[in-house]
Amino acid sequence: MGHPFPAAPAAERDGVHVQAPRLGAGVMLPRRRRWWLVAAAVVLAAAAGYGNYELVAAHDARVTVLVLARPVDWGQRITEADLALARTVEDPAARMIRAEERASVLGKTAVAGLPAGSVLAPQHLSDTPIPAAAQQLLGLACKPGQLPARGLRPGERIQVTPVTSNHSGTEGVTRGGTFIALVAGIGTPDSQGGITVDVLIATKDTAAATAAAAGPVILTLLGPEK
Numbered sequence: 001m002g003h004p005f006p007a008a009p010a011a012e013r014d015g016v017h018v019q020a021p022r023l024g025a026g027v028m029l030p031r032r033r034r035w036w037l038v039a040a041a042v043v044l045a046a047a048a049g050y051g052n053y054e055l056v057a058a059h060d061a062r063v064t065v066l067v068l069a070r071p072v073d074w075g076q077r078i079t080e081a082d083l084a085l086a087r088t089v090e091d092p093a094a095r096m097i098r099a100e101e102r103a104s105v106l107g108k109t110a111v112a113g114l115p116a117g118s119v120l121a122p123q124h125l126s127d128t129p130i131p132a133a134a135q136q137l138l139g140l141a142c143k144p145g146q147l148p149a150r151g152l153r154p155g156e157r158i159q160v161t162p163v164t165s166n167h168s169g170t171e172g173v174t175r176g177g178t179f180i181a182l183v184a185g186i187g188t189p190d191s192q193g194g195i196t197v198d199v200l201i202a203t204k205d206t207a208a209a210t211a212a213a214a215g216p217v218i219l220t221l222l223g224p225e226k
Helices: 035-059 099-105 203-213
Strands: 010-013 016-019 062-068 083-089 135-142 157-165 171-174 179-186 195-202 217-221
Touching: 062 099, 083 099, 135 203, 135 217, 157 203, 179 203, 195 203
Parallel strands: none
Antiparallel strands: 010 016, 062 083, 135 195, 157 171, 157 179, 157 217, 179 195
């Protein structure tokens, strides 16, 4: 039988004829590796990974902000004991008070009731103390049935209506004029369910409010001021 591949041309070496082998079809010589391409690919992959890390880190940048360590009522002044720190992602749409602004928060007045854990923002606080210069604070004694069953909350607007009381203890006709007040605080109910409601009144209503404090009153919850 003949060879499966045609013989390569004979070569002469040191006077001896040598038959050079010939590679058959489909036999490939190993290619030369281009190490610089591999190195470049590694560098580009590392650069892309670092860029992605920086992008994610920028979107997840956390800052230390002030939060409430305990619930705060409307009108309450902020003290050191009310404040705690938390790490959070800063939201550009919400102005949060950072830890380094702590000193500027102390002594300010809460303008809303806030639960523990709330992140403090400037709109939650006011520089105006309670009572303000044109206000007075007084307590009104109320019995069950003289205020809404759901109770009242600090900061809500109410109408105060003084009423007369007969010997049976039930309320009758109104006495004196009504006036508007803001609820500043709620006391603890006594053994008979009576409760004292602290209210803020305008100075011009002092006479009516003083008379109201001397007797039974009806407290009516009002909607937000227009």
